[in-house]
Amino acid sequence: MSEPILTEDQRDALQEIANIGMGQAGARLAALLGRFVHLSVPRIRMVDTDTLPSAVRDMLDFTEPVTALRQSFRCDIAGEAISLFDSRSAEHMKFVFRAQDASDEEACNEDMSDAEVLSDVANLIAGACLTGLFEQLEQLPTFTPPRLIGVQLDLEEVLHPSKLPWDRALLLEVNLQTEDGVFGSHLLTLMTAKAVQSLVSALDGFLANL
Numbered sequence: 001m002s003e004p005i006l007t008e009d010q011r012d013a014l015q016e017i018a019n020i021g022m023g024q025a026g027a028r029l030a031a032l033l034g035r036f037v038h039l040s041v042p043r044i045r046m047v048d049t050d051t052l053p054s055a056v057r058d059m060l061d062f063t064e065p066v067t068a069l070r071q072s073f074r075c076d077i078a079g080e081a082i083s084l085f086d087s088r089s090a091e092h093m094k095f096v097f098r099a100q101d102a103s104d105e106e107a108c109n110e111d112m113s114d115a116e117v118l119s120d121v122a123n124l125i126a127g128a129c130l131t132g133l134f135e136q137l138e139q140l141p142t143f144t145p146p147r148l149i150g151v152q153l154d155l156e157e158v159l160h161p162s163k164l165p166w167d168r169a170l171l172l173e174v175n176l177q178t179e180d181g182v183f184g185s186h187l188l189t190l191m192t193a194k195a196v197q198s199l200v201s202a203l204d205g206f207l208a209n210l
Contacts, residue, residue, distance in 0.1 A: 005170065005196050010203045011044055014172070017206070018042035021132030022174045025125045025187075029176055032124070033096060033183060040175035047171045049161040057155055059173045060084075060186060067115075068149040068158040069122040073130055075139040077198045079169075079191035081130060082158070083122035083146065086184040093117045093183070115148045122146040125187055129174065137202040166192045170199070 006014065022039050030037040047055045066084040073079060094117050123146050134141050149158055172189040191199060 005046060005193070005200065006044070006203075009207060010200060013203050013207055014044060014199070015042050017133050017136035018044075018129075018172060018174065020136060021129040021134075022176075024132040025128035025174075026176055028124055028128050029121075029183075032121075033178060035178045035180065035182070037183075038177045038179060040173075040177075043171075043173045045171045045173075046168065048168050049164045049166065052161075052164070052169075052171070053156045053159045055171065056159060056173065056186075056188060059175075060155070065152040065154055066158065067118055067151045068153060069115075069119060069146040070149050071122070071126060071146045072144045073126070073141040075134055075141040077134065077137075077139060077141075077191065077195050077202065079189060079195050081122075081126040081143075082149070082188040082190070083118070083126060084155075084158070084186040084188065085118055085121075087152070088181070089121075089183045089185060090118055093121055115151065119146045119148070121185070125176065125185060129187060130189065137199075137206055139202065164190075166190075168193060170196045 019039075019042060022042060026037045026039045043059055045055055064087055066086065067090060068085075069083045071081050071083075073081060097117055097120075123143070126146075127143060130141055130143075169190045169192050172191075174187045175185070176187070177184045
């Protein structure tokens with residue numbers, strides 16, 4: 001494996017601005033759940049397609065099968081966001097959505113599937129986290145709607161090399177978890193070498209303005 005693309009200063013800057021974006025996502029999720037949301041320190045790693053599953057497995061705080069959704073983002077820096085949810089999260093989020101709309105006569109959330117609920121939650125988390133991150137780099141990303149990869153999948157099924165159209169990428173992982181364990185999610189952001197070149201330029205601009 002070649003040397004990491006990011007310098008130590010660039011890595012530190014990326015972690016700092018990822019923290020800001022993650023804080024925005026955590027605040028929105030906490031408001032939705034009515035619970036304190038614990039945020040992990042963002043982890044950054046260069047990965048190959050064949051080592052990605054083991055690298056992510058080392059980062060997860062749950063080991064059971066996951067529900068996974070995938071969406072693309074694009075600005076000067078493009079990539080993909082993969083949201084992973086543990087088995088308790090979907091059911092709890094359906095309860096939250098039903099409770100919010102209990103007084104709405106036109107509400108139909110009782111009929112929402114786990115995938116529909118988690119699509120909304122994935123969009124909230126990825127949108128807030130990555131928008132907050134890229135705003136620090138004077139970028140405004142756009143997002144495709146989340147697409148369900150699968151329900152109750154092993155991590156190796158979600159991140160199988162045959163499903164990934166690149167050989168090497170920058171992985172940025174963040175974890176959001178309620179203290180009582182009723183909700184848990186990991187957000188994986190993947191940027192290819194070409195996108196990382198644009199990211200490096202943006203980070204250098206960020207550092208120059210400090």
